[in-house]
Every structure is written in structure tokens, then in C-alpha cells.
Amino acid sequence: MTIRTLSTTFALLVLALAGLSRGEDAAAPTVLPDAAASGGMPPVALPPEPGLKAGCVIMRDGRTFVGDVTSVADGYAIRLVQGGRFVVPYDQVRLTAADVKEAYRKQKETMKNGSASEVAGLGRWCFEQKLYEEGRAECLQAIRLEPNRADLRQLLLRIDAATGQANVGELPEMSVVPAAAPPPVRSASAAAPVGVSPRSNADFVRMIQPLLMNTCGNAACHAAKSETEFRIMAVRPGQGSQRFQSQHNLEQVLRQITSAEPESSPLLTVTRNTKAGDPHHGVFDGRRGTMQFDLLKEWVVRVSREKSGAGTVAAGGKSAPQRLVPIPRGAERSIVIKPRAADGDEVSEGGNPRGIVLTSGERRAEEAIPAESGEQSDEDLLRDVRRESLPDPFDPDEFNRSVHGKTAAELRGAP
Known part of the structure; x- marks a missing residue:
């Protein structure tokens, strides 16, 4: 056998081994793209946890994956409950937990400042993960910080709808007078008090x-x-x-x-x-x-x-x-x-x-602010939010819509 024949045989053997290696790589889990390149948070070095096996991974860009999670050489291998397997690099992972409830507790413990926006974000995450009770608690806390946030009130109503509690057994009869009586009803065209421009x-x-x-x-x-x-x-x-x-x-x-x-x-x-x-x-x-x-x-x-x-x-009849x-x-x-x-x-x-x-x-x-005797309880606050979702019986538009099918402006043909 000549030297040329030996060289050719060796080259074929190398190619065959390379093909086998590619076949193994094809079966390997895919790796997610870099979070920073996809608009996520900049990656921060996260020490690997060898042998970790958890059920929930939260990425730095907010994505949440639930399944069988194990620590591998270059990241976390995740096998989703609904199927599919991939690897996420360590520096793209914000936290890992055994389940979504533990992930919720970890997020709550690591809040930076507890602002209304941060609390509301955790409430929305709970809603997406079907942690409705936890989401309701976070929404109520955020509403206490910023009472006029309409999006938080809508989220509370969505949680009610998801749990089948929307306006069920929580509202008093309309004939019951609340503890703080509302102001007397005036006409819809009520103007400012006399003397106020x-x-x-x-x-x-x-x-x-x-x-x-x-x-x-x-x-x-x-x-x-x-x-x-x-x-x-x-x-x-x-x-x-x-x-x-x-x-x-x-x-x-x-x-x-x-x-x-x-x-x-x-x-x-x-x-x-x-x-x-x-x-x-x-x-x-x-x-x-x-x-x-x-x-x-x-x-x-x-x-x-x-x-x-x-x-x-003024006294002389001129504008002062x-x-x-x-x-x-x-x-x-x-x-x-x-x-x-x-x-x-x-x-x-x-x-x-x-x-x-x-x-x-x-x-x-x-x-x-520390709680005082007059501070509204969670139950009262939740009841008020649910009551606000009902039509206001003193709203002229609601009355006209229920009686005539249209508001006064719609009946006049106003745009």
C-alpha cells in the first residue's frame, strides 16, 4: 500500500468522524439568542449552579419558562411542559426557582424600591402565571401607592373574571345607603358655585x-x-x-x-x-x-x-x-x-x-404611610373597585342609554 493510499484512507476516516459529530450536534438542544441583541436587559454574569434542577426560569428580558430545568456546561437546559428543549446562557437568566410560586417569592424579595410600577409589574406577572391571589394582592398594594391608576383597576377586574368572582356576592343592594353618603344629585349641567369663574x-x-x-x-x-x-x-x-x-x-x-x-x-x-x-x-x-x-x-x-x-x-365700573x-x-x-x-x-x-x-x-x-384607624382595608378597597365597574345609576348617559338605547348626544346626532 502506497503512502498516497494511506493518506486518502486517513482523510476519509476523518470525514466520517466529523459526520458523526455533526449528527450528535443536531440532536443537541438549541441555544436562545442573546438577550441584549433582542432588546432585553444587558447580560450580567451569573454564577452557574452545578446540578441544579428546577421548574421555573425567568429571563432578564422578562420571559418565563416552566418545565424541567437542569444546569449544563454553558447554561440551563429547559425541557418545556408543552414540549421542546433548549439551552439559555447563564448571563441571560435573572432567577431560577422550583416552581412559579417560589419564583414569585424571590421576585418580591428582590424588589429594588417597591414603587407602584414595580409592584404592578409583579401583579401582571402573577396574572400571566395564573397566580391570581398573589396578583390581586400586588394590584391592591399598587393602587394604594397610586390610587388613580386605571390600568390596575382593570387588571383587578380581569383577575376577578378569571376566577369567576366578578361582582358576585360583593356588592350591596343599590337601595342600601353607604356609610359616607354621596353628595346630593344635581342636574347634568351643574355649574360652578356662584361667584367662581x-x-x-x-x-x-x-x-x-x-x-x-x-x-x-x-x-x-x-x-x-x-x-x-x-x-x-x-x-x-x-x-x-x-x-x-x-x-x-x-x-x-x-x-x-x-x-x-x-x-x-x-x-x-x-x-x-x-x-x-x-x-x-x-x-x-x-x-x-x-x-x-x-x-x-x-x-x-x-x-x-x-x-x-x-x-x-371695580368701584368705577372698570375691570380691576x-x-x-x-x-x-x-x-x-x-x-x-x-x-x-x-x-x-x-x-x-x-x-x-x-x-x-x-x-x-x-x-x-x-x-x-403607617396604617391608621381610618385606612381602607383590602376587602373594602376591592369592593370599591368592583362597584366602580357597575353602571352609575346617577349618570345621565347611563340612564338615557338604558331607557332610550342612546345617550343624549347620540339622540341629538352629535358627533
Whole structure:
């Protein structure tokens, strides 16, 4: 046998072995594409866990896989319950768990700041994984942080629908009068109180009312169920009774304004010169609090002039000039929350007990307001959300739709 023949035989043997190797590779599990290349979170080195066998893997880009999970040389091999097998690199995995319930607990323990958006994201994940009770609890917590989030209320209703609990045995009969009676029903064309200009009325709804809801009506001090005469009702966009609730709140606020001396109105003075332990202490502290107070003061002075006639017609019959204070950008969106000081609480510089100054989206779980006697329970909050999904019997559009099949605007042919 010549040397050339031996070389040819050796080459054929190498090719045959390479073919066998390719056949083995064809049966190997596929590897997912890099998460960063697909728009996911940037990969971070994650130490492998040799021999790990789990049932749930959550990727850094949010994808969740449930099945038989084992640790291999270059990642986690996942055999899905519905079939299919693939490998995900270690640096693309956020966490692993024995099942989705353990994955939920791990996510909750590793929350960065407990903001409403973060809690809501965990609630949506629970809904997708059919952890309905856990998802409901997370939604309720997020609603407490941001009460006006309509998407969270919709998610609660979707959880109810998935569990067959939508408005079943939770709502009182319509004839039952709630503990906090609603304001008297007015016509659909109810206007602002006499003496208040359309501009001031609009500013109240757009800026002053949200400010007071977050500073005064957010706890037990002046909420709808408080025992004080000055009570602020919660108003949420999209409710049929929104207009009447706003009118009720405006009338309540006007009673706290002294037209003769607007800057001495109780609405303004009750938060000034207070001491630690007073429920109004520190409400408008800090830079954002000062911006909010200036906004409220400008509105109070303007409304006082309007009601006394000084802002419309002067003694000589000419329009009296008005000094309009510019509204600082972002003032109406700021939220200032000051919990009550309990005995033994530490007081920071300036006499502010555990002062919290937050803007929307920046609340932290560790800075949450401690529960008070007037705080709404989970059951009451859930019942309110379910009640809001029912048609409002005082909404003229709902009445016309039930009687005539169309709203008044539709009957007139309005676009």
C-alpha cells in the first residue's frame, strides 16, 4: 500500500468522524439568542449552579419558562411542559426557582424600591402565571401607592373574571345607603358655585383637587369617611359621578376660605405654625411643598376676589387688574405626604417627623404611610373597585342609554 493510499484512507476516516459529530450536534438542544441583541436587559454574569434542577426560569428580558430545568456546561437546559428543549446562557437568566410560586417569592424579595410600577409589574406577572391571589394582592398594594391608576383597576377586574368572582356576592343592594353618603344629585349641567369663574373651577379640577386629595384626603384626616366636617371625596377619571364629586369637593373647600381675608383662610393657616404630632404638621414642607402651597394660595386669593366681586368689576365700573402668579411647572403633579408622628418618633432637622416628599412614581415601600384607624382595608378597597365597574345609576348617559338605547348626544346626532 502506497503512502498516497494511506493518506486518502486517513482523510476519509476523518470525514466520517466529523459526520458523526455533526449528527450528535443536531440532536443537541438549541441555544436562545442573546438577550441584549433582542432588546432585553444587558447580560450580567451569573454564577452557574452545578446540578441544579428546577421548574421555573425567568429571563432578564422578562420571559418565563416552566418545565424541567437542569444546569449544563454553558447554561440551563429547559425541557418545556408543552414540549421542546433548549439551552439559555447563564448571563441571560435573572432567577431560577422550583416552581412559579417560589419564583414569585424571590421576585418580591428582590424588589429594588417597591414603587407602584414595580409592584404592578409583579401583579401582571402573577396574572400571566395564573397566580391570581398573589396578583390581586400586588394590584391592591399598587393602587394604594397610586390610587388613580386605571390600568390596575382593570387588571383587578380581569383577575376577578378569571376566577369567576366578578361582582358576585360583593356588592350591596343599590337601595342600601353607604356609610359616607354621596353628595346630593344635581342636574347634568351643574355649574360652578356662584361667584367662581369657569377658569377657577377648571383649575380646581385640574390642579387643586388632586393636590388636596393627595395631601388631605389620602389618610383619615379629611377622607370621605372621616369624622371632620371638611371631607374630600376621592375622584377618579372615567367615573360617571366624577362631576358631582368634584362639585362636592369644591363646595367643601369654599367653606374653608375667608373672602374678606383670603390669606387668613383656614384652608391655608391650618398647615402653618404647627408642631410635631399635629396631623397637619409639615404638609407643605420642602421645595415642592412650598410650590404647592403657593399654587393653593394663588387660587384661594383669586377665588376670594371673584366671590367678593373685586376680581370682576371695580368701584368705577372698570375691570380691576388681577395679579396672576405663574404656576410652577410640575407643581400640580407633586405629592407631599407627611405621616402622623407617634410617641418616640425621631424628628429630623426643621422639626419634620419622618418627613416624606415624594413625586409620582418615586414612592418606596419602606416609606409607606403607617396604617391608621381610618385606612381602607383590602376587602373594602376591592369592593370599591368592583362597584366602580357597575353602571352609575346617577349618570345621565347611563340612564338615557338604558331607557332610550342612546345617550343624549347620540339622540341629538352629535358627533
